[in-house]
Amino acid sequence: MLKRLEPFEREDPVSVLRNFISGGGYAPGDRLPAERELIVSLDMSRATLRKALDVLERDGTIWRHVGKGTFIASQGGPDGAAHLLELGRHLTPVKMTRARLCIEPAIAREAAINASRESILTINTIKDRARNATSWADYEAEDDHLHRAIAVATDNPLLVGIFDQLNQVRRAVALGNVVRGSERPPENHSSFTEHERITAAIESRDPSGAEAAMRQHIASVSARLFGED
CATH class of the missing domain: 1.20.120.530 (GntR ligand-binding domain-like)
Structure with missing residues (x-):
């Protein structure tokens, strides 16, 4: 069963979602819980959750497949993104x-x-x-x-x-x-x-x-x- 986060943990939806992923032991290729479960667990509205998911999708942390769900990308997270951005500068x-x-x-x-x-x-x-x-x-x-x-x-x-x-x-x-x-x-x-x-x-x-x-x-x-x- 997913853990419900306390109010003080919900100030930044993107950070909350990142912490949920890092704390959940998810590996590249793993599928995240369905949106309806995340809404309850993270105590977010659907619109707020989807905006946070959009941010993580843009930075390569996750990828989404219509009808199949949301998955952890092969090289997600801020460290991987920073490495790729540095590569791009050269x-x-x-x-x-x-x-x-x-x-x-x-x-x-x-x-x-x-x-x-x-x-x-x-x-x-x-x-x-x-x-x-x-x-x-x-x-x-x-x-x-x-x-x-x-x-x-x-x-x-x-x-x-x-x-x-x-x-x-x-x-x-x-x-x-x-x-x-x-x-x-x-x-x-x-x-x-x-x-x-x-x-x-x-x-x-x-x-x-x-x-x-x-x-x-x-x-x-x-x-x-x-x-x-």
Whole structure:
């Protein structure tokens, strides 16, 4: 039975959740209790819990699979994240792009083979949210979510863990190297069309098409942001 936390332990929901994970002896690949159990155990509202889970998902501590639950990532926690961020500070944009080209097209291919109907619905929902973003910050958050949803759609925890680590390094490389000239993505932002091609290939179970579309997307983003082909 899960332990109920005292009020003084609930000031910071993210810290409470981290402490629950570290104190529970969870190892990479372990599944956390269902949200309804965590809500009771941690004495949080569903909205507060989900915000805390979002933070841990973004920093690579956990990963979530629609219909299966929330899992501990392969290299979670602040120490692992700090190591990856430091690695990113010593990596050039072109080397980051080459790493992405080695990994993400293969992930898209696996997603086209293994994605569940729920995963495809999630991917399409996030793709539409990215297109409708009203600021670059919102767009970039949804873009992160989209690429991660594609990794989750592979139904392979190892690939999700690899993606999480790659994405943390990518964020560190982009920090300070990307300058936006507008408040929000323009209507003709090329990534919108590229996302459509990727998601359409995954939905139509076209592994080669998904792989090629992801490869073209990453090359296009690199050329646009860093001036590299």
